[in-house]
Amino acid sequence: MANNRAAATVACQSCGATPAKKVVFQSIAGMVIMHTIRTVKGNFCRDCGLRIKDEMNAYTLKRGWFSIGGILGIPMFLGFNAIRAKRLKKLPAPMRVQSQQWQGQPQQWQGQPQPWQGQPQPWQGQPQQWQGQPEPWQGQSSW
Numbered sequence: 001m002a003n004n005r006a007a008a009t010v011a012c013q014s015c016g017a018t019p020a021k022k023v024v025f026q027s028i029a030g031m032v033i034m035h036t037i038r039t040v041k042g043n044f045c046r047d048c049g050l051r052i053k054d055e056m057n058a059y060t061l062k063r064g065w066f067s068i069g070g071i072l073g074i075p076m077f078l079g080f081n082a083i084r085a086k087r088l089k090k091l092p093a094p095m096r097v098q099s100q101q102w103q104g105q106p107q108q109w110q111g112q113p114q115p116w117q118g119q120p121q122p123w124q125g126q127p128q129q130w131q132g133q134p135e136p137w138q139g140q141s142s143w
Helices: 002-008 046-066 068-089
Strands: 021-031 034-044
Touching (some): 021 046, 021 068, 034 046, 034 068, 046 068
16 A cells, blocks of 8 residues: 555656656667667656657657668567556546645736836947956967
8 A cells, every 4th residue: 555655646757747657668760770779767647658658659660660670679669668558547647736836826917018118228338358368269379
C-alpha cells in the first residue's frame, strides 16, 4: 500500500501532473550502413507518456527504413514501446497540481490600456569611452 502512495506523489516531468510512472521509450533511425537509437526516460503522466510514445513511434516509422539494422529493429522498438505504454494506460486521468510558489488565481486586468503619455526624449549626454580592458581582437595584431 505504501508503494501506491509513493507512486501517486511522483509528478510528470513534462507537465507536472500526478500520478506519473517511470517509463522508457525508444526509436531507431537507419543511416544506410549504421543506425542510431534515441531514448527518452522519465516520469510521465498518462497523457504526456502516450504523446511521447506516439512521437517516438512516428520517428521510427519515418526514419527506421534506411538501414538493415533499422529494418530489423522497427518491429522490436514498436513492440517494446507498446508494452511500456501499457503501464501508462492503467494510470487515471492526470491531475494538474498547483505550484508551491503560486497559491491563488491569476489577476485580471482592470481597465483599459493607456496610450503613451508624452514624446520620446532624445539622449541627453555624450557617448562614453570604454574604460575596461581591451577586447582580445583589439590592440596588438598577430600578423
